[in-house]
Amino acid sequence: xxxYKELEKIFGTxxxxxxxxxxxxxxxxxNMSNGGGPSRANAMAALSLVMHNMIVDPKLGDLFKKAKKLxxxxxxxKSNLREMHDxxxxxxxxxxxxxxxxxxxxxxxxxxxxxxxxxxDWKNFRPHLEKTVAIVIKEATILSDHYGCSLYDSLLMGxxxxxxxxxxxxxxxxxxxxxxxxxxxxxxxQNEHTILLPTGPFxxxxxxxxxxxxxxxxxxxxxxxxxxxxxxxxxxxxxxxxRITTRYVEDDFTQSLMGILHEAGHGKYExxxxxxxxxxxxxxxxxxxxxxxxxxxxxxxxxxxxxxxxFASKHIKExxxxxxxxxxxxxxxxxxxxxxxxxxxxxxxxxxxxxHIILRYEIEKDLINGEIKVKDIPALWDEKMKxxxxxxxxxxxxxxxxxxxxxxxxxxxxxxxxxLGALMAAQLYSTVKTEHPAIPSEIEKGKWKxxxxxxxxxxxxxxxxxxxxxxxxxxxxxxxxxxxFKNYLTNKYLKA
Amino acid sequence: xxxYKELEKIFGTxxxxxxxxxxxxxxxxxNMSNGGGPSRANAMAALSLVMHNMIVDPKLGDLFKKAKKLxxxxxxxKSNLREMHDxxxxxxxxxxxxxxxxxxxxxxxxxxxxxxxxxxDWKNFRPHLEKTVAIVIKEATILSDHYGCSLYDSLLMGxxxxxxxxxxxxxxxxxxxxxxxxxxxxxxxQNEHTILLPTGPFxxxxxxxxxxxxxxxxxxxxxxxxxxxxxxxxxxxxxxxxRITTRYVEDDFTQSLMGILHEAGHGKYExxxxxxxxxxxxxxxxxxxxxxxxxxxxxxxxxxxxxxxxFASKHIKExxxxxxxxxxxxxxxxxxxxxxxxxxxxxxxxxxxxxHIILRYEIEKDLINGEIKVKDIPALWDEKMKxxxxxxxxxxxxxxxxxxxxxxxxxxxxxxxxxLGALMAAQLYSTVKTEHPAIPSEIEKGKWKxxxxxxxxxxxxxxxxxxxxxxxxxxxxxxxxxxxFKNYLTNKYLKA
Numbered sequence: 001x002x003x004y005k006e007l008e009k010i011f012g013t014x015x016x017x018x019x020x021x022x023x024x025x026x027x028x029x030x031n032m033s034n035g036g037g038p039s040r041a042n043a044m045a046a047l048s049l050v051m052h053n054m055i056v057d058p059k060l061g062d063l064f065k066k067a068k069k070l071x072x073x074x075x076x077x078k079s080n081l082r083e084m085h086d087x088x089x090x091x092x093x094x095x096x097x098x099x100x101x102x103x104x105x106x107x108x109x110x111x112x113x114x115x116x117x118x119x120x121d122w123k124n125f126r127p128h129l130e131k132t133v134a135i136v137i138k139e140a141t142i143l144s145d146h147y148g149c150s151l152y153d154s155l156l157m158g159x160x161x162x163x164x165x166x167x168x169x170x171x172x173x174x175x176x177x178x179x180x181x182x183x184x185x186x187x188x189x190q191n192e193h194t195i196l197l198p199t200g201p202f203x204x205x206x207x208x209x210x211x212x213x214x215x216x217x218x219x220x221x222x223x224x225x226x227x228x229x230x231x232x233x234x235x236x237x238x239x240x241x242x243r244i245t246t247r248y249v250e251d252d253f254t255q256s257l258m259g260i261l262h263e264a265g266h267g268k269y270e271x272x273x274x275x276x277x278x279x280x281x282x283x284x285x286x287x288x289x290x291x292x293x294x295x296x297x298x299x300x301x302x303x304x305x306x307x308x309x310x311f312a313s314k315h316i317k318e319x320x321x322x323x324x325x326x327x328x329x330x331x332x333x334x335x336x337x338x339x340x341x342x343x344x345x346x347x348x349x350x351x352x353x354x355x356h357i358i359l360r361y362e363i364e365k366d367l368i369n370g371e372i373k374v375k376d377i378p379a380l381w382d383e384k385m386k387x388x389x390x391x392x393x394x395x396x397x398x399x400x401x402x403x404x405x406x407x408x409x410x411x412x413x414x415x416x417x418x419x420l421g422a423l424m425a426a427q428l429y430s431t432v433k434t435e436h437p438a439i440p441s442e443i444e445k446g447k448w449k450x451x452x453x454x455x456x457x458x459x460x461x462x463x464x465x466x467x468x469x470x471x472x473x474x475x476x477x478x479x480x481x482x483x484x485f486k487n488y489l490t491n492k493y494l495k496a
Numbered sequence: 497x498x499x500y501k502e503l504e505k506i507f508g509t510x511x512x513x514x515x516x517x518x519x520x521x522x523x524x525x526x527n528m529s530n531g532g533g534p535s536r537a538n539a540m541a542a543l544s545l546v547m548h549n550m551i552v553d554p555k556l557g558d559l560f561k562k563a564k565k566l567x568x569x570x571x572x573x574k575s576n577l578r579e580m581h582d583x584x585x586x587x588x589x590x591x592x593x594x595x596x597x598x599x600x601x602x603x604x605x606x607x608x609x610x611x612x613x614x615x616x617d618w619k620n621f622r623p624h625l626e627k628t629v630a631i632v633i634k635e636a637t638i639l640s641d642h643y644g645c646s647l648y649d650s651l652l653m654g655x656x657x658x659x660x661x662x663x664x665x666x667x668x669x670x671x672x673x674x675x676x677x678x679x680x681x682x683x684x685x686q687n688e689h690t691i692l693l694p695t696g697p698f699x700x701x702x703x704x705x706x707x708x709x710x711x712x713x714x715x716x717x718x719x720x721x722x723x724x725x726x727x728x729x730x731x732x733x734x735x736x737x738x739r740i741t742t743r744y745v746e747d748d749f750t751q752s753l754m755g756i757l758h759e760a761g762h763g764k765y766e767x768x769x770x771x772x773x774x775x776x777x778x779x780x781x782x783x784x785x786x787x788x789x790x791x792x793x794x795x796x797x798x799x800x801x802x803x804x805x806x807f808a809s810k811h812i813k814e815x816x817x818x819x820x821x822x823x824x825x826x827x828x829x830x831x832x833x834x835x836x837x838x839x840x841x842x843x844x845x846x847x848x849x850x851x852h853i854i855l856r857y858e859i860e861k862d863l864i865n866g867e868i869k870v871k872d873i874p875a876l877w878d879e880k881m882k883x884x885x886x887x888x889x890x891x892x893x894x895x896x897x898x899x900x901x902x903x904x905x906x907x908x909x910x911x912x913x914x915x916l917g918a919l920m921a922a923q924l925y926s927t928v929k930t931e932h933p934a935i936p937s938e939i940e941k942g943k944w945k946x947x948x949x950x951x952x953x954x955x956x957x958x959x960x961x962x963x964x965x966x967x968x969x970x971x972x973x974x975x976x977x978x979x980x981f982k983n984y985l986t987n988k989y990l991k992a
Contacts, residue, residue: 016542019535023520035720036737039515039774043734046512050546224531238539241532278535 003066004077008280010054010063011084015279017051019238026236026243028107030228034115041107048103055091064088076282079465083281090158093142102139105131106410113408114231122378122397125408130374132410133367140368152368155413160289160420162468165365168416172358174482175419180388183351186339186493195334196326198316202253210253210319211246211260214312218298219452220244220264221271232405233259233346235266235295239278242267253320254336255347257312258299265298266291268452272460282464286471288414292421293428294459300350300422301429301488302451307444309333339493341389343399350422351489355388360404360415368412377401420480424472427484428459431476499562500569500577504776506550506559507580511775513547515734522732522739524603526724530611537603544599551587560584572778575961579777586654589638594631601631602906609904610727618874618893621904626870628906629863636864648864651909655784656916658964661861664912668854670978671915675851676884682835682847682989691830692822694812698749706749706815707742707756710808714794715948716740716760717767728901729755729842731762731791735774738763749816750832751843753808754795761794762787764948768956778960782967784910788917789924790955796846796918797925797984798947803940805829835989837885839895846918847985848885855880856900856911864908873897916976920968923980924955927972 001009021044028040064085073081109128116125136155143154153164163171212227225242237243244263248256269285277283285291302308310329317327325331339349345356363380366372372380378393381401385391393400406414432454433439439451458475465471469479497505517540524536560581569577605624612621632651639650649660659667708723721738733739740759744752765781773779781787798804806825813823821827835845841852859876862868868876874889877897881887889896902910928950929935935947954971961967965975 013542013546016539017546019539020516020520020543023523023536024516027519027523031722031724031739033718033720033722033737035717036734039734039736040519042775043512043515046509047516050509050513221531222529224529226527226529228527238532238535240535241529243527279538 003063037111045103049100052099080282110408120398152365160287200251204248215264235263262299265295269294288417289420293424297425307440357419359384426488499559533607541599545596548595576778606904616894648861696747700744711760731759758795761791765790784913785916789920793921803936851884853915922984
């Protein structure tokens with residue numbers, strides 16, 4: 001067996017254990033009994049440590065040396081070798097004890113968050129988050145020493161290796177300039193119209209039926225995936241068994257519906273990853289930013305278009321047995337594209353969303369870089385919510401700094417991926433529409449084939465063959481360009 | 497760290513991985529998408545191999561040598577050392593390649609069984625089962641060579657180390673003598689009464705509500721467990737997060753209800769295992785036979801008593817909003833204790849049940865010992881069903897030899913545990929009733945405390961401190977004695 005093949009075998013086993021870990025991670029959120037928390041945390045930590053020990057096995061260093069000298073590797077194999085090497089590099093830097101602690105602390109904090117968020121209990125949550133931040137900083141210190149970057153940049157790399165905080169400061173700086181005035185203009189324009197509210201109750205089983213129907217139309221493969229309930233919607237599981245989740249409220253079907261379509265966008269990316277490279281690093285999704293581009297392209301670019309809403313409104317009426325002007329496509333479109341300064345990120349519209357991200361980015365960057373402490377978060381949150389949205393969050397932790405699952409999970413550096421994804425989505429959809437101008441009218445007829453085929457060819461099937469910049473260049477002919485997003489918003493919200 | 501403590505640490509990690517494996521095993525049956533099967537099978541096989549490699553690590557041999565010389569171990573530690581040693585012994589005998597193959601083949605066969613059973617498709621299922629039997633025999637060959645016993649006995653040991661097939665032949669021989677005539681007498685006696693059938697439909701969510709209510713009363717801890725749906729009811733998960741499952745049919749609530757109570761009996765045993773020894777071999781359930789004794793004690797001895805059915809009938813009427821003579825305790829009791837010669841083991845009453853087991857025992861013993869082949873099973877099944885019950889199963893694989901999950905899972909040697917458990921249950925309940933004669937009247941009032949406390953003290957909290965024989969002796973003052981079961985059946989079905 002060549003050194004390359006031996007590496008493939010080792011990373012294949014790590015991927016198999018990752019499969020088990022992903023399913024248990026989903027289970028923890030969807031099914032686990034409260035009393036099962038502590039022993040689950042131990043079990044997941046032990047599994048992480050086993051995976052970690054496999055990747056830091058000293059023999060891998062030799063195998064990489066030998067594999068790099070091999071002639072005749074295909075491009076995919078070369079990229080796989082690069083991805084394996086990157087994973088190995090990161091892993092060898094972090095001692096097993098820290099990996100174990102990370103998993104255990106994150107699991108405990110996430111579990112505490114689930115209980116304490118609903119009680120608005122920052123006081124009891126804070127010590128948990130402090131433990132999480134402390135151990136994450138320990139990890140970041142090691143990574144940043146090695147890579148010669150800031151603490152926060154060393155975490156960013158884990159989600160999107162193609163962008164550092166200097167570049168994000170520039171991109172986000174442009175958005176901070178553009179958005180506030182733009183938002184005010186849009187809100188003023190939208191105030192010219194009255195929007196009729198669809199009023200429920202909308203039975204949860206009907207909402208689920210509707211969601212299942214529409215993601216089926218969108219091409220989510222139910223032979224390799226399912227939809228369940230969880231506090232915080234997410235897309236988990238593995239490529240051949242994708243687990244998307246949502247939450248329902250009886251008096252409003254609109255949020256769960258778009259939530260499901262968003263997560264199904266993630267799910268289709270996972271399902272469309274190159275079959276031939278399942279279980280190998282090169283067969284995985286490129287980055288969290290690219291992942292978000294796929295969920296946002298589906299949710300924002302497609303499903304919040306007049307064409308899709310025209311298609312969907314028929315099914316909405318049918319499933320709930322409702323009719324009337326509030327279910328007319330034009331009203332539903334206005335309802336769904338309403339721009340509002342609001343407290344909750346996951347409920348935010350695509351126009352205000354980047355400011356929610358920038359707020360979190362600014363706080364978590366300073367937190368990880370040691371410029372602020374966990375205790376400072378609520379005041380900073382409140383200050384920035386006032387600055388960006390003129391909203392008060394004092395004492396409202398539940399809808400303030402305790403609203404997201406990311407920090408309790410230790411996922412610092414993830415948030416920017418959402419906005420990077422939104423920028424990519426605008427650029428990708430602009431390109432595919434130029435190449436296939438019939439797509440919007442196809443979507444109106446419930447036909448997603450052309451779009452899905454293009455995405456599969458240009459994004460999904462590419463796995464980690466290239467880095468994000470090359471991937472976007474190959475698909476669109478240029479690097480990430482913020483103008484696509486600005487033009488998209490302007491056309492949709494001011495010109496149309 | 498002493499050698500003993502080092503062993504505790506290693507077996508703790510193996511238990512953590514076992515936790516993850518148990519949750520994924522439950523998930524496979526309850527949630528997994530069909531398309532996820534092949535990659536799940538790979539992942540579970542990889543996990544098994546990792547666990548196997550941990551236990552066969554050569555350093556363990558030395559640790560056991562050192563640990564055995566240690567002075568001052570407590571009784572629990574000594575028993576833990578014995579259980580660790582037994583697990584290590586079994587594991588070191590089986591090469592990793594066979595373990596991996598076992599997991600992969602069993603997972604694939606079980607998955608095929610789930611698809612093919614409903615189609616009555618023996619032809620396509622047979623090659624899967626042949627693969628499973630072949631690899632199981634490979635394993636048994638190694639074990640039996642080492643232990644100097646028959647192939648089948650080497651598998652029996654995995655479920656109940658205290659009984660071999662010679663002893664089972666004797667016990668089952670007595671039952672084969674006693675039961676057929678007894679069954680005819682009972683059926684003749686029961687024919688004197690007319691039984692009114694409760695007729696549905698009984699909504700599945702109401703059936704679930706009823707099941708949840710009654711196992712709550714019985715002391716199942718929902719903070720450390722849950723109830724879900726699966727093709728074949730089982731009790732899985734881990735002690736602090738027990739996963740019991742059932743299946744519902746709309747026109748009959750009675751089966752799912754007793755099924756849930758049965759599985760909750762397993763679940764309570766798991767939940768009651770010694771907290772202090774979680775994650776260690778001595779903290780696990782004693783054997784599958786003892787496990788079945790706990791589910792059967794709950795289902796048969798308690799829940800199929802007049803007292804419990806009197807209690808349950810109130811809830812049955814309330815949940816379904818039903819009334820009338822068919823829901824009267826006396827009629828429900830007659831309905832539930834009806835004895836019938838039938839095709840399906842899991843639906844069989846406690847009187848005919850042992851013959852279903854003996855049939856399977858005789859076939860699997862000969863199959864594993866190489867005296868018959870997989871292709872011979874349907875004819876043998878049919879022949880024995882004729883002999884024991886005068887029932888024809890020709891061509892009806894679905895309700896014949898394809899009805900059980902055990903063989904597709906590779907669990908040969910498990911079936912006897914059911915009947916051993918039934919015998920133990922009768923002996924245990926006879927003892928506890930002698931010590932606490934008020935228990936039946938407490939059960940009628942929905943009070944399970946005295947019973948649960950006795951079971952916890954005498955069985956659950958004992959884990960693997962003793963072997964099964966000692967456990968039963970400590971609890972009842974004598975070894976397993978078939979007379980308790982015979983007396984129980986005679987009192988319940990002929991005298992009462």
